[in-house]
Amino acid sequence: MHTLIRSARxxxxxxxxxxxxxxxxxxxxxxxxxxxxxxxxxxxxxVLMRNGKITAVxxxxxIPAGVRTIDGTGKFVMPGIIDAxxxxxxxxxxxEGSESVTPEVIVQLRNDDxxxxxxxxxxVTAALLLHGSANTxxxxxxxxxxxxxxxxxxxxxxxxxxxxxxALGENVTxxxxxxxxADRRYPMTRMGVDHTLRYWFTxxxxxxxxxxxxxxxxxxxxxxxxxRRDLRLEALADILRxxxxxxxxxxxxxxxxMLIRVADDMGFKINTFQHxxxxxxxxxxxxxxxxxxxxxxxxxxxxxxAWDAIPFNMALxxxxxxxxxxxxxxxxxxxxLYQEAGVGVxxxxxxxxxxxxxxxxxxAKQLGVDKMVGTLEVxxxxxxxxxxxxxxxxxxxxxxxxIDGKVHFDRNEANTLxxxxxxxxxxxxxxxAR
Amino acid sequence: MxxxxxxxxxxxxxxxxxxxxxxxxxxxxxWLIRGGTVVTGTGERLAxxxxxxxxxxxxxxxxxxxxxxxxxxxxxxxxxxxxxxxANTPIGLVEIGGIQPMTMRNELGQFNPHLRALVALNVESxxxxxxxxxxxxxxxxxxxxxxxxxxAAMINTAGWTWEDLAVTRSAGIVINLPGAAGAGGGRGGxGGGRGGxxxxxxxxxxxxxxxxxxxxxxxxxxxAGSAKLDLIYESMRPxxxxxIPAIIPAGGEAGIRSAIEFGEQYGLKVVIMGGAQAYRARxxxxxxxxxxxxxxxxxVPQGNxxxxxxxxxxxxxxxxxxKFAFSTGGGANARHVPEHAALAVAYGLPLDAALKALTIxxxxxxxADKEIGSIxxxxxxxxxxxxxxxLDMRTQITHVFxxxxxxxxxxxxxxxxxxxxxxxxxxxx
Numbered sequence: 001m002h003t004l005i006r007s008a009r010x011x012x013x014x015x016x017x018x019x020x021x022x023x024x025x026x027x028x029x030x031x032x033x034x035x036x037x038x039x040x041x042x043x044x045x046x047v048l049m050r051n052g053k054i055t056a057v058x059x060x061x062x063i064p065a066g067v068r069t070i071d072g073t074g075k076f077v078m079p080g081i082i083d084a085x086x087x088x089x090x091x092x093x094x095x096e097g098s099e100s101v102t103p104e105v106i107v108q109l110r111n112d113d114x115x116x117x118x119x120x121x122x123x124v125t126a127a128l129l130l131h132g133s134a135n136t137x138x139x140x141x142x143x144x145x146x147x148x149x150x151x152x153x154x155x156x157x158x159x160x161x162x163x164x165x166x167a168l169g170e171n172v173t174x175x176x177x178x179x180x181x182a183d184r185r186y187p188m189t190r191m192g193v194d195h196t197l198r199y200w201f202t203x204x205x206x207x208x209x210x211x212x213x214x215x216x217x218x219x220x221x222x223x224x225x226x227x228r229r230d231l232r233l234e235a236l237a238d239i240l241r242x243x244x245x246x247x248x249x250x251x252x253x254x255x256x257x258m259l260i261r262v263a264d265d266m267g268f269k270i271n272t273f274q275h276x277x278x279x280x281x282x283x284x285x286x287x288x289x290x291x292x293x294x295x296x297x298x299x300x301x302x303x304x305x306a307w308d309a310i311p312f313n314m315a316l317x318x319x320x321x322x323x324x325x326x327x328x329x330x331x332x333x334x335x336x337l338y339q340e341a342g343v344g345v346x347x348x349x350x351x352x353x354x355x356x357x358x359x360x361x362x363x364a365k366q367l368g369v370d371k372m373v374g375t376l377e378v379x380x381x382x383x384x385x386x387x388x389x390x391x392x393x394x395x396x397x398x399x400x401x402x403i404d405g406k407v408h409f410d411r412n413e414a415n416t417l418x419x420x421x422x423x424x425x426x427x428x429x430x431x432x433a434r
Numbered sequence: 435m436x437x438x439x440x441x442x443x444x445x446x447x448x449x450x451x452x453x454x455x456x457x458x459x460x461x462x463x464x465w466l467i468r469g470g471t472v473v474t475g476t477g478e479r480l481a482x483x484x485x486x487x488x489x490x491x492x493x494x495x496x497x498x499x500x501x502x503x504x505x506x507x508x509x510x511x512x513x514x515x516x517x518x519x520x521a522n523t524p525i526g527l528v529e530i531g532g533i534q535p536m537t538m539r540n541e542l543g544q545f546n547p548h549l550r551a552l553v554a555l556n557v558e559s560x561x562x563x564x565x566x567x568x569x570x571x572x573x574x575x576x577x578x579x580x581x582x583x584x585x586a587a588m589i590n591t592a593g594w595t596w597e598d599l600a601v602t603r604s605a606g607i608v609i610n611l612p613g614a615a616g617a618g619g620g621r622g623g624x625g626g627g628r629g630g631x632x633x634x635x636x637x638x639x640x641x642x643x644x645x646x647x648x649x650x651x652x653x654x655x656x657x658a659g660s661a662k663l664d665l666i667y668e669s670m671r672p673x674x675x676x677x678i679p680a681i682i683p684a685g686g687e688a689g690i691r692s693a694i695e696f697g698e699q700y701g702l703k704v705v706i707m708g709g710a711q712a713y714r715a716r717x718x719x720x721x722x723x724x725x726x727x728x729x730x731x732x733x734v735p736q737g738n739x740x741x742x743x744x745x746x747x748x749x750x751x752x753x754x755x756x757k758f759a760f761s762t763g764g765g766a767n768a769r770h771v772p773e774h775a776a777l778a779v780a781y782g783l784p785l786d787a788a789l790k791a792l793t794i795x796x797x798x799x800x801x802a803d804k805e806i807g808s809i810x811x812x813x814x815x816x817x818x819x820x821x822x823x824x825l826d827m828r829t830q831i832t833h834v835f836x837x838x839x840x841x842x843x844x845x846x847x848x849x850x851x852x853x854x855x856x857x858x859x860x861x862x863x
Contacts, residue, residue: 118734121741280850284860301530301561301766312851320859332734335741339773342827346568348851352828394776394785394825417739417746418782421713 025052025405028063029386032072037079037353037360038375047077049382052404057376070400076390078356079376080125080383080403081337084294084363085247085274085327087130088334089113089144095132096139100172100185101200103164103235103244105139107131111152115331120146120409122335123385123398126157128367130274133167133249136187136196137236140164140244143367145383145403161271161368164239166248168193168255170305194258201266204236211237245271245368247294251305253281260289272366274327277309280316292323292366297343314358315348325363338391345392352392382406457563457846459592460839464488466501467819467833470509475516475793475808477786485514487815490838495811507833507840509819515789516809517571517816517836518824519588520768521727521796522707522761525562525575526555526589526596529765540579545645547607548669549584551577555596561765563845566591568769569818571836572601572806574727574761574796576608576681581642583608585669586681588802590816592836601814605800606681606705607673611696612639614682614689615708646700650674678801679703681727686736687714694722705799709758710736713747716754725757725799730764731774742781748791749782759796776825788825814838 027049034045036057046061047054063069087094091110096102107129119127125146131139143160173188187193210227217224238244246263250256250273260282263270270291273279277300279286279293286293295317300309317324326341328334341359344350364374373383382405389395401409465487472480472495486494486504529536541549555575565573571591577584585604593599649670655661656671672678680702682693690706697704706712709726710733712719719726728748735743751758760774775788783791797807805814815838822829834841 115734118741280854283854284857288860298767298770303532304530307530308850310847310850312847312855316851316854319855332732335734336732336777339776339827345828346830347847349830388780390828392827394779394788394823396776397780414742415740417713417743417750420740421750 025382026050026064026067027382027402027405027407028061028067028069029072029075029077029384029400030061030063030069032075032077032386033390034376035076035078035353035356035391036376037356038377040353045077046072047376047382047384049384049402049405052382052406054376054378054380054382057378070386072386074388075399076387076396077376078123078385078387078391079360079374080385080401081123081359082325082363082367082369082374083119083124083127083328083334083337083359084272084325084366085130085329086119086127086334087132087329088115088119088127088331090129093132094130095134097132097134100135100187100196101137101232102135102139103137103239104231105131107139107141109142109144109152109155111150111155115334116146116148117409118331119334120148120401121398121411121414123338123387123391123401124334125383125385125401125403125408126364126367126369126373127334128163128247128363130163130247131165133165133171135165135167136172136193137200138165138167140235141247143369146401146408147403148408157367157369159369159372161245162238162243163245163247163271163367164235165274166197166246166259166270168248168250168259169252170303171249190255190258193255194262197259197262198266200236201240201262201268204233204240205266207233208237208240240266240268242269247272247274247366249274250279251275251277251309253278257282257285260285260291263289272325275329276317277306277313279322280310280313281308283317283320283322286317287321292325292362293317294325294327294363294366296329297326297340298347311343311347314344314355315350318344318350318354319348323362323365324358325366326358327363338385338387338396342392356391457560457592457844458842459594459598460834460836460841462490462839464502464504465815465835465838465840466499466504466506467509467514467817467835468499468501468506470512470514470819472514472809473516473789474810475789476810477790483514484509485809485815485817487835487838490815492809492811492813492815492817495809505840507819512832513820513822514809515569515818515820515824516793516807517566517818517834518569518772518792519759519796519807520565520570520573520762520771521759521799522586522729522763523561523573523575523765523768524578525565525573525591525765525768526557526559526599527551527575527577529556529559529561539577541577541584542580544581544641545666546577546580546584547582547649547673548666549577550587550604551575551585552587552589552596552600552603555587555589555599557593557596557599559765560846561768562591564766564847565768566834566836566841567831567843567845567848568772569820569824569831569834570769570771571816571818571834572797572802573768574605574800578608581610581612582645583610585678586800588797588800588806590806590836592839592841598837601805602800602802604672604678605802606679607670608681608683608707609642609696611682611684611689611693612642614684614693614696650700673702674700676701676703679705679799681705681707683707684709684712686711690715690719690724694718694724697724709747710744711739711747712756712758713750713754716751716756719751720755723757725759725795726751727759727761727796727799728774730762731760731777732762732770745777745781748775748778748788749784752783752787757795757799759791759799772824773827776827779825785823785825
């Protein structure tokens with residue numbers, strides 16, 4: 001497959017070098033069931049994209065002559081899937097684990113990781129690539145579109161939030177407690193995590209004030225001396241101003257509530273709690289703070305702080321007004337996030353459209369891109385997944401994944417097992433298990 | 435899951451006692467599940483059919499079955515499925531991974547055919563309750579580690595004791611053929627000690643062959659009445675009599691070939707465990723009638739393989755006539771085994787075959803098909819009632835019966851759900 005992927009990449013790369021081929025971003029899918037997410041489902045509907053944007057969604061859409069048209073008969077069309085928590089395609093590690101507070105660092109994208117291709121084959125069109133969870137305040141992540149075969153720069157999702165990772169609980173503290181005494185690192189307890197946050201935001205407020213004071217003084221005094229620049233405190237000050245959004249790795253209800261109170265006291269907002277496995281215990285507090293939640297469909301018992309995780313978490317948080325997404329945090333689950341979202345229906349009986357929002361509109365909100373993607377509405381980006389059946393049905397398979405009106409995955413052209421498998425040599429099949 | 439809220443709510447009200455109260459194995463007695471569509475698991479769909487349960491077994495099925503003294507459950511408009519089976523898990527042996535007292539699956543030593551998973555099962559494992567709630571009524575639970583890990587058991591996911599849980603007390607002996615699990619790409623030892631086991635001296639094929647020959651020798655002498663009882667060798671004899679299979683982790687074609695050759699050399703019935711690339715040996719598997727327990731389909735492809743390799747393999751195996759079953763390999767996620775089957779259906783496996791691979795095929799593979807794996811008169815009443823196809827995420831499972839007992843949804847997760855669902859809503863504004 002590698003050869004195929006590489007040549008596909010070369011071809012796609014070559015296409016990009018050609019003069020703005022906007023016609024390549026004109027596309028229509030007709031006669032399909034359209035899951036708009038925003039405005040209900042449309043039977044026998046059409047989605048039209050011009051220049052990469054959705055220009056029409058509905059039953060009576062005229063497709064201009066010459067626009068490539070996919071016959072959607074029997075197929076289901078939904079917004080491209082968005083993964084609000086991935087560590088795929090990152091170069092050289094995901095944790096700057098030398099210190100517990102490192103918001104100045106930024107993860108680095110490796111654009112040729114085949115995980116991107118496999119995610120595309122699962123209908124994923126955008127993802128948040130996060131720093132790891134080793135630090136109380138970790139590094140900054142990247143929001144990308146899965147434009148496989150293009151450059152690192154062209155994969156960036158322009159207009160998305162700047163996002164920094166926080167982490168609480170076992171990952172932040174365990175690294176220290178299992179280490180040799182000489183290598184231990186503060187904080188080693190949840191108490192220490194609370195204090196670490198308060199300590200650094202106290203410094204950041206002072207730092208921010210020193211710049212405000214300087215700028216005020218500089219207006220009248222050309223000889224005013226600026227404070228010494230500190231990139232770490234600058235990043236924390238960005239958090240205080242809301243320019244850098246916090247996504248906080250968290251498990252237990254108590255630590256989630258602790259972080260909410262730290263944020264309230266220090267004057268910043270948690271944008272999204274990540275994992276948030278016990279979010280259902282403090283859903284009212286999360287909603288009141290205005291935070292959102294990005295969780296696993298069902299992961300539990302793999303460590304002590306995951307012991308009270310339940311698959312009803314999504315439904316319970318949703319019922320109490322929290323904007324919930326379901327994420328992968330895995331190179332495997334990113335291939336079938338539609339199945340993960342379905343867990344919300346099986347457990348807690350979420351309405352199907354609300355469950356689908358957990359992999360479309362809701363993560364779009366969490367990444368700050370909901371004006372551009374997350375629903376099938378006129379004016380939004382042409383980011384679309386075409387399924388062979390309803391995404392929660394057992395026959396659901398992605399046939400096309402489209403980004404900005406351009407087909408980035410086409411099952412018909414993909415290197416599938418049935419295409420490459422060489423018929424097994426004799427002895428011939430005996431049909432024993434029919 | 436919206437079922438049997440009353441009982442769960444009652445438990446929630448019980449407050450502090452809740453923490454101690456574990457999930458109940460269910461309410462016995464006679465039950466009539468009236469007027470649903472019975473999907474037998476062996477290919478038939480019987481509309482408007484009732485199922486009468488007496489003494490833990492399916493006593494009668496048909497359009498007109500009198501309830502008599504049986505408690506009645508109305509299944510009109512619903513579907514009655516045989517309980518699903520996860521064909522490889524560590525349930526009962528492992529709870530929270532990484533905590534040693536909760537992770538007792540790997541014994542010391544290389545040759546442990548005498549070790550029995552069944553007698554070490556924690557009947558209060560929280561995995562049992564959450565697993566059965568999704569219609570998974572039986573699982574294979576297997577030991578790991580060493581060259582010969584021990585005896586796996588086919589168990590129900592509800593019961594009062596490990597004896598009550600048991601369907602097949604010894605369902606096979608796990609043999610980690612050195613080198614086999616890694617062949618063809620390495621990931622495939624779903625049930626083996628590879629991967630999860632602590633570092634140990636490299637297992638030696640020479641040692642294994644020496645052990646097998648000594649066991650054969652013992653078997654012959656015992657048959658002739660000329661050997662003293664040896665607990666270790668004695669436990670190998672059901673293998674030589676082909677009463678139970680050798681469960682051999684093997685990943686790809688080379689590993690599967692050597693596993694089959696190993697079985698032929700010692701006259702064993704072989705079950706392949708793992709088989710990440712079993713499709714490469716599918717003609718051989720079909721010809722030798724060797725079944726495969728697929729390791730988790732929720733995996734990534736090997737190396738440079740096609741993106742859909744793992745999802746599409748079951749369809750290829752089926753086309754070739756290979757019998758197989760699905761497994762998660764896990765405890766916490768055993769309940770999601772129908773989603774594994776759903777992925778296989780999407781990528782080319784017929785739906786009926788997927789249901790068989792969740793029910794009757796694993797039962798047959800592990801010698802439990804007289805008791806479980808389909809809905810048929812006389813079988814153990816392991817079944818569930820659902821609003822639709824259990825492979826469809828939109829389906830709600832409304833009732834679960836295990837050994838004829840109506841199992842309430844009072845598992846750990848349902849209890850937490852009910853407790854926090856009942857938290858008073860905050861005042862508006």
